[in-house]
Amino acid sequence: MITFKDVSFGYSDTSVINEINFTINKGEFVVIMGDNGCGKSTLLKMINGVLFPLEGSYMFEGNIIDKSYLKDNRNMALFHQNVGYIFQNYEVQLFNATVYDEIAFGVRTMGLDEKEVDKRVRDCLRLLDIEDLADRVPFNLSGGEKKKVVIASILVMNPKVIVVDEPFNGLSMHYQEEILMLLKRLNDAGKAIILTTHRFDQVRDVADRFLIFEDKSIKYDLSGSELKKHKDIEEYCRLL
Template identity: 45%
Template sequence: MIKLEQASFTYKSKQALEDINIHIKEGESIAIIGPNGSGKSTFLKLLNGIISPSEGKYIFDGTEINENKLKDNKFLKLFHKRVGFVFQNSDTQLFCSTVFEEIAFGPIQMGLREDEINKRVNDCLKMLNIEKIKDEHPYNLSGGEKKRVAIASVLALNPEILTLDEPMSGIDPKGKRFLRDLLIALNKSGKTIICATHDFQYVDGMFERAIVFSENHKIIRDDKYCNIIEDEEFLKEYNII
């Protein structure tokens, strides 16, 4: 479903991804691992069409995602319905005046009927266990609550692929375990999960595969998650633990 072919990305003059070749199939659960600055966030932005490759290709379900395609609003609307992105910093994602409105925003943009919108919002409130805070202003919530609202607002679009940038950061242990169980359940229900993480303690059983980026912005390993996480020597050599 997702294919990157010799894809690179450069911010002005700063290389952030180099020669990325990858194939992701429907239903996978993938950890994106690597030291700070290795390109994990840039990789997720590329998958989400926030940026397009400076060189090489990104092919999503047979369609090449390039600068032109990302100007096509009709395409973008469909694309964003299929690929959801939970940002690392929830504050950049939350902008409505109540939690309910925040979660309803996507479905409203999609032009769904009011009863369908209400159903989706209520389902997501329940799924994330945030019914009690539905009338609160997102700005006043704790980091963990904000993260739940951000995830609910993405799930309200019912995307096939869910990408998350370090969702466990700044969340307490209970919140991390909740998130882990939720992501496992979503993957079991058929969603593809692609998640940048370095919180190895809390992600047991979440990932089948891991893609590892190195300090020079290349993929150095693409393997079963358990093989990588058990390979302490490798993780130390590449500055991951």
């Protein structure tokens, strides 16, 4: 589904990531870990087509994702329907007057009739248990509620891949657990989940796979079961 081959990226004379290689398959739950500044957020932006490799290639479902490919509006629309991205600073993704309109925005741009839009929005409100927030102003919600609204605005597009940058930051433990369980349910339903986090113990028993950065490259690419056999790497992950 997703393949990075010899990908490098940087700004001017500053290297951010070097010679990244991995493949993520349909329905995998992948956690990306590493020190601050190692390139995790940059990698997520590349997966979502916000940034592009300076060297190497990124392929999604057989297509090379670059500026040329996404310059075609049809390609761009289809790509962003299939790959949903939730920023670490997720509040910047909220810009509508009500929660309902926030969730409806993406599918309305797809040209769906309002009956189908309403069905999808109501389904997402119900799935995230935020039906009572439908008429609220997004900016007035708590951090956990805002995060759920942003997730709903992505889910309404029915993407194949959900990319989340530091999903637990700034949330109460209650909302951290809710978000993690929601991501697990979505993964069980067949969606690929890709997230970054420093909270190894929260995701240790949930993820299928761990990509672990060191020195701007992926040093370890281990399944969850393989990682548990390496206590030294587990301890390193806890210290990140």
